[in-house]
Amino acid sequence: MKIMRPLGAVGIAASAFLLAACGSDPAASNSSASSPAAPAASGTAQIDCGGKSPLSGEGSTAQKNAIDVFTLAYGKQCSGQQVNYTASGSGAGVKQFNGNQVDFGGSDSPATGADLEGATKRCASPAWNIPMVVGPVAVAYKLQGVDKLTLTPTVIAKIFNGGIKNWNDPAIKAVKGNEASTFPNKPIQVISRSDESGTTDNFQKYLGAAAKGVWTQGAGKKFNGGVGNGASGSNGVATAVKAADGAITYVEGAFAKDGITPAMIDSGSGGVEMTAQNVAKSLDSAKFLHDGTNDLALDLNGIYASNVPGAYPLLLTTYEIVCSKYSNPDVAKALKAFLNTAATTGQQQLSSKGYVPIPQSLQDKVLTAIKAIS
Known part of the structure; x- marks a missing residue:
């Protein structure tokens, strides 16, 4: 492109x-x-x-x-x-x-x-x-001892609708790229936007397209996952994750820094890092x-449902x-x-x-x- x-x-x-x-x-x-x-x-x-x-x-x-x-x-x-x-x-x-x-x-x-x-x-x-x-949009987390994490759309959907509750769930360990990591027996603390947000709407549309049949909660500006706690604004969810080891959220990439880490996303062709070049590649379609x-x-x-090698689809x-x-x-x-x-x-x-x-x-x-x- x-x-x-x-x-x-x-x-x-x-x-x-x-x-x-x-x-x-x-x-x-x-x-x-x-x-x-x-x-x-x-x-x-x-x-x-x-x-x-x-x-x-x-x-x-x-x-x-x-x-x-x-x-x-x-x-x-x-x-x-x-x-x-x-x-x-x-x-x-x-x-x-x-x-x-x-x-x-x-x-x-x-x-x-x-x-x-x-x-x-x-x-x-x-x-x-x-x-x-x-x-x-980053799926951003804070988890002591885990500096690199790859997630599939299905695993992301299950985390945010409560289907996966602990970091040591076998489904997380089974994702390619996570084999060498040691995941603690610690609850996953989901942080979502408490205010009406287009970021929430896009994130839920992504899950509906990329994890069809797993994410059945629909889309919209209000978070429908039914789990975790809410915080207002992009800075609010980022701050909440920074304050809680074991927390995870969805947030604009610009806020996924200073203590929280964006996960790589594997849509079927291997984990893709959240970089400008990789996002730009997904815009081709x-x-x-x-x-x-x-x-x-x-x-x-x-874009959300695509499986283009090297393309970061969550935007x-x-x-x-x-x-x-x-x-x-x-x-x-x-x-x-x-x-x-x-x-x-x-x-x-x-x-x-x-x-x-x-x-x-x-x-x-x-x-x-x-x-x-x-």
């Missing part, structure tokens, strides 16, 4: 998704004076600065670090322009967007069904999912739910869900400048944040959709 290298960057960049708000705009919609267009760098879109400042957004905690990078790049690209983003979880982001409280929201899964209907009603025009950040439109919601089920995409047409042109102008910056200049700054680059072909579609916002 051809990897995007914005502005000639050769490192790996990150990508994430946002849910953007549309339609009638929040009351606090201070507009700055229109600024001259910033010059377009090689390989980027023309940035027409100006419009509302600050823009407001809320939602996904998974993309918070990426949004911080995008905001900094946007401020440099368009002097004086700001974005205020509250990381409260994907469910809250959708609600705030549909409730006309923010200019955009952030979600780790695309707005579909009733959520998309609510967004379209808010916008009084079609609402679009625009992927901006892609990142791996990505398809769109609404092909041929500017709603760029990805259909990840094919999420965070989206900007935006209005195709805003009632306030100042919001549209500022949002287009922000998203253009995020999709180009901002990408090269994300390699250190644990995200994965979007392919050039996806970047082209993203820029086309942004251009069409009015």
